[in-house]
Amino acid sequence: MFDTVAMSRLTVAAPVGRMADVLRTCTELGCVHIESYTNFEEGVNVGQASASDEANHVSSLLAKVRAAISAFKPVNTEGPVPLRRVKELLEGSFSEELQTGLDLLDTHRDSEAELEVLDEQIHLLRRLAPLNMDLDLLAGSDRVEVYVSETKKASKARSMFGSLAQKVELAWAPGIVAVACLPSEGAEVQMAMGELGGKPVQIPTMSGSADEALKQLLAKRSEVEGTMFSASEDAQRWARNNGRNILAIHEYLTKEDEIHTAPTQLAVSGQAFALDAWVPSSKTNAVKSALKDMASHVEVEAFVNDHHHDDHDEHHHEPTPPVALENDAVSRPFELMVGLVGRPTYGTFDPTFFLMLTFPMIYGLILGDFGYGFIIFLLGLWLGTKSFAADPVAKNGITILKWMGVWCMIWGFLFAEGFGFVWDNTGQMGDASPLAGIYAWTYDNITFPAFITDTLNMSYTKIPFHRATSSLNEYVLLSVYLGVAHLMFGFILGFINVARAHGIVAAFFEKGSWIIILAAGTLHIYGFLTTDQGVFDATPYAIATLVGVVCLIIGLAVFEKFGLAGGLIMGPIETFGLLANTLSYLRVMGVGVAGVKIAEVSITMGWDLMWSGGGVVSIVLGLVLFLFIQAFALALGLLSPSIHAARLHFVEWMGKFYDGSGRVFTPIGGRTLHTEGQS
Numbered sequence: 316m317f318d319t320v321a322m323s324r325l326t327v328a329a330p331v332g333r334m335a336d337v338l339r340t341c342t343e344l345g346c347v348h349i350e351s352y353t354n355f356e357e358g359v360n361v362g363q364a365s366a367s368d369e370a371n372h373v374s375s376l377l378a379k380v381r382a383a384i385s386a387f388k389p390v391n392t393e394g395p396v397p398l399r400r401v402k403e404l405l406e407g408s409f410s411e412e413l414q415t416g417l418d419l420l421d422t423h424r425d426s427e428a429e430l431e432v433l434d435e436q437i438h439l440l441r442r443l444a445p446l447n448m449d450l451d452l453l454a455g456s457d458r459v460e461v462y463v464s465e466t467k468k469a470s471k472a473r474s475m476f477g478s479l480a481q482k483v484e485l486a487w488a489p490g491i492v493a494v495a496c497l498p499s500e501g502a503e504v505q506m507a508m509g510e511l512g513g514k515p516v517q518i519p520t521m522s523g524s525a526d527e528a529l530k531q532l533l534a535k536r537s538e539v540e541g542t543m544f545s546a547s548e549d550a551q552r553w554a555r556n557n558g559r560n561i562l563a564i565h566e567y568l569t570k571e572d573e574i575h576t577a578p579t580q581l582a583v584s585g586q587a588f589a590l591d592a593w594v595p596s597s598k599t600n601a602v603k604s605a606l607k608d609m610a611s612h613v614e615v616e617a618f619v620n621d622h623h624h625d626d627h628d629e630h631h632h633e634p635t636p637p638v639a640l641e642n643d644a645v646s647r648p649f650e651l652m653v654g655l656v657g658r659p660t661y662g663t664f665d666p667t668f669f670l671m672l673t674f675p676m677i678y679g680l681i682l683g684d685f686g687y688g689f690i691i692f693l694l695g696l697w698l699g700t701k702s703f704a705a706d707p708v709a710k711n712g713i714t715i716l717k718w719m720g721v722w723c724m725i726w727g728f729l730f731a732e733g734f735g736f737v738w739d740n741t742g743q744m745g746d747a748s749p750l751a752g753i754y755a756w757t758y759d760n761i762t763f764p765a766f767i768t769d770t771l772n773m774s775y776t777k778i779p780f781h782r783a784t785s786s787l788n789e790y791v792l793l794s795v796y797l798g799v800a801h802l803m804f805g806f807i808l809g810f811i812n813v814a815r816a817h818g819i820v821a822a823f824f825e826k827g828s829w830i831i832i833l834a835a836g837t838l839h840i841y842g843f844l845t846t847d848q849g850v851f852d853a854t855p856y857a858i859a860t861l862v863g864v865v866c867l868i869i870g871l872a873v874f875e876k877f878g879l880a881g882g883l884i885m886g887p888i889e890t891f892g893l894l895a896n897t898l899s900y901l902r903v904m905g906v907g908v909a910g911v912k913i914a915e916v917s918i919t920m921g922w923d924l925m926w927s928g929g930g931v932v933s934i935v936l937g938l939v940l941f942l943f944i945q946a947f948a949l950a951l952g953l954l955s956p957s958i959h960a961a962r963l964h965f966v967e968w969m970g971k972f973y974d975g976s977g978r979v980f981t982p983i984g985g986r987t988l989h990t991e992g993q994s
Contacts, residue, residue: 316643319665319977320595322636323617325602327590329610334362334588336609338577341592342570342984344605348593348637349983352582362578362588370575377568379413384565386420387550389558390702395991396563404560405567412557419550426543433536436519437529443516444525445488453493453518460501463493464513476507491516563989570984577983587611593618593636593980620662620816636661639980646671648711656965657975663812666969673801674964675715679722680797681907681956683782684914686734687949688723695720707988719957731779734945735914739779743918754779771796772845782904783911790904798900799837801968802893806830809972817874824870829971831863832890833897864890896967902959910952917944 325347329337341347352361364370383389442465443453455461466472469487473480476494483504484495492513496504508515521528582589594602599615606613618636638658640650642665649670659665679688695717703709731739731754739754740746748754763776773793775786782790806829814822839856842848851857864886871889872882921941925934 316641316646316668317664319659319661319663320639320641320980321597321617322593322639322661322980323596323599323615324636325590325592325594326612326614326616327592327606327610328587328612331583331586331588333609334578334581334583335365335574337590337606338574338983340605340609341590341982342574344594344598344602344982345984345986346594346598346982347602348980349577349580350591350593350634351580352589352591354582359582359584362581362583364579365575367575370572373568373571373575376410376413377565377572379417380561380565380568383413383416383420383561387416387554387558387561389554389561390705391559391562391989392702392705393559395987395989396560397991398567401560401563401567401990404564409560409564413561416550416553416557419546419553422546423543423550426539426546429539430536430543433532433539437532437536439517439519440525440529440532442491443518444529445491446486446493446525447488448486448493449524450518450521450528451523452495454520455495455518458497459495460498460504461493461495461518462501462504462508463491463516463518464508464511465491465516466508466511466513468511472511475511479503479507559989566985566987566990570987573983573985595639618661635978637980638977640665640667642667648714649674651708651711651715652961652964656969656973658977658979660812660974660977662815663974663977664808664972666808666973669804670964671718673968674960675718675722677797677903677963678719678956678960679724679726681903681959682723682910682952683726683730683907684732684734684910684952685724685727686732686736687952688720688725688727690720690949691723691953692717692720729778729780730782732911732914735911735916735918735948737779737781741781743922772841783908787904787908790907791901794900794903795897797903798897798963798967799833801900801963802896802971803830803833805968805971806833812972821870821874824866825874826972828863828866828870829893831866832860832893835859835863836893837897896970899967900963902963906955906959910948910956913951914945914948917941917948920944 327337341349443450443463446453446463453461453463467490468475469490469492472487472492473485476483476485479500482496482500486493492508492511494504494508519528578588582591594615596617599617603613603615620635638661640653640658642650646668649667652670652674653659653665653667682688695713698704698713698716699710704713727733731737731742731750736743736748738744738748738750739758740748740751742748745751757778761778763773765776768774768776771792773789775789780786780789806826810822810826810830813825817825835856839848839854839860842854842856843850848854867889868882868886870882871877871885872879877885917940921937921939921944924937925941927933927937
């Protein structure tokens with residue numbers, strides 16, 4: 316759960332004739348990540364993809380299936396399809412059924428394209444209709460040239476043409492002018508049209524009057540539109556009936572296609588081939604057992620990250636294992652957030668579980684309104700009923716959203732805040748609040764232990780915790796303490812990561828120095844705030860902070876290869892950067908209080924107006940203002956705290972230990988979601 320999945324190196328050698336069997340077995344195992352062969356040697360080359368009729372059929376059918384999925388965007392809400400059923404479909408009439416769906420798409424697209432052409436022609440004819448002339452005449456001939464233009468000055472055409480009007484045939488209607496002339500007058504006519512500001516109109520190749528042609532095109536358009544709508548309805552019906560099957564078949568064909576193309580990743584000589592791959596160490600025995608009867612050599616060796624080699628050791632250039640994450644069902648949805656910043660480096664901490672604990676908690680601490688939290692939770696439940704919720708990514712996102720709603724409700728009850736109202740007897744409703752009695756009891760009976768509040772220098776020790784008024788100072792302190800604790804935890808994780816990779820000495824100077832600076836610096840500032848100590852007094856904590864800075868300089872100079880000058884320059888600068896990281900957590904307080912005040916505006920501008928006794932107008936206007944500002948506050952509450960909570964994790968916290976350069980573990984054949992009985 317806390318570490319990436321341990322990997323082992325798999326090496327397989329077998330006769331070329333057994334290649335297909337080995338690859339199919341690896342695909343069925345579902346846990347073999349093949350490393351592409353790149354160490355080209357004489358007599359050893361990469362293999363070639365299968366060119367068999369079966370491989371070509373799979374590739375061709377897969378291309379059609381992908382086209383259908385791209386167009387129809389099917390969803391599977393009924394669970395995986397049995398593998399036996401998938402094979403039955405492929406052996407049966409699936410190809411014909413798929414072609415039916417693709418034909419419906421083609422019909423719909425052709426109809427759309429034809430409608431675009433018809434609409435252009437209809438628009439053109441509607442511009443020509445006011446001239447009341449046959450299209451044959453407007454098209455001109457070898458002896459007569461006809462110019463038709465749109466212009467806002469059509470009524471001035473005759474005066475603009477002047478004496479030229481005696482040599483040509485001029486017709487005009489509001490917005491359009493047509494001129495017939497001999498070829499010798501063509502240049503003058505074009506100049507006159509230009510003076511009118513005319514825009515040339517292309518004459519369609521049709522006969523008869525514009526009105527008659529327009530009627531024909533409108534009838535044709537109605538017919539094509541009907542065909543398009545019919546094809547669209549049939550296509551939607553086809554997608555509903557076949558969506559689940561097509562997703563399952565896509566998975567199956569993708570696996571088959573990978574088997575046929577996987578030889579391009581293998582080392583092949585005249586009579587034998589070699590496969591280099593990674594498998595989870597927990598699957599070692601299963602992999603050996605599955606491959607031993609078809610390969611002449613099967614070796615699985617656990618990967619050991621030996622940090623004692625120097626930079627010139629040949630092992631330093633070998634590929635590191637791909638990274639697979641292994642989390643329980645509760646924390647697994649938060650792998651979605653981890654994926655936003657890349658996979659962790661192999662052998663380091665997987666932060667998924669910790670993100671599950673802290674991200675929604677910090678989000679809730681910022682928004683802190685049980686009314687909004689309840690709506691967010693309901694929103695998550697509603698989204699979960701939609702067809703797209705079957706997609707794993709959407710499902711994980713919805714789960715995270717529900718976690719955010721739950722933590723909003725928890726903090727909201729502690730703050731006594733809901734929809735901008737304060738729900739104890741100090742709020743807008745006073746003793747009339749339905750929760751006033753509950754909060755009166757919590758105020759009298761729940762008190763934070765004195766040693767905690769005294770240690771943290773917090774004077775308010777009751778519940779509810781009015782973060783925007785009487786407990787604002789405590790809210791500020793809570794934000795800073797949260798930042799110190801969160802960053803310290805990040806540095807501890809970083810210390811362990813570096814110790815694993817490079818040893819305890821490197822870990823001390825690279826991460827331990829930061830732990831010293833953060834701990835000692837915090838205690839020094841704490842002394843300044845709670846005693847008569849000065850900021851620049853030489854306290855033990857101040858001295859320890861300086862020692863931490865010296866260790867940091869050594870770490871930068873020696874272990875991170877900045878050199879002495881680089882360490883001396885960057886050390887103090889980075890130290891001030893840590894102060895900025897810590898103070899960045901004040902955004903919890905700042906954004907939280909801003910959200911409270913925005914929600915309060917809905918009460919002062921809307922709710923109070925509703926109950927001001929100003930009549931129906933006041934009630935309606937107040938209700939509209941109240942609902943509008945509440946909706947705005949909720950929308951802002953969904954967006955802004957999410958961004959700030961994510962930033963605190965991705966930038967401030969994960970920056971202390973996380974390296975998102977790991978390679979994703981992608982076993983041959985991938986993972987199946989829609990096919991039952993296939994790995």
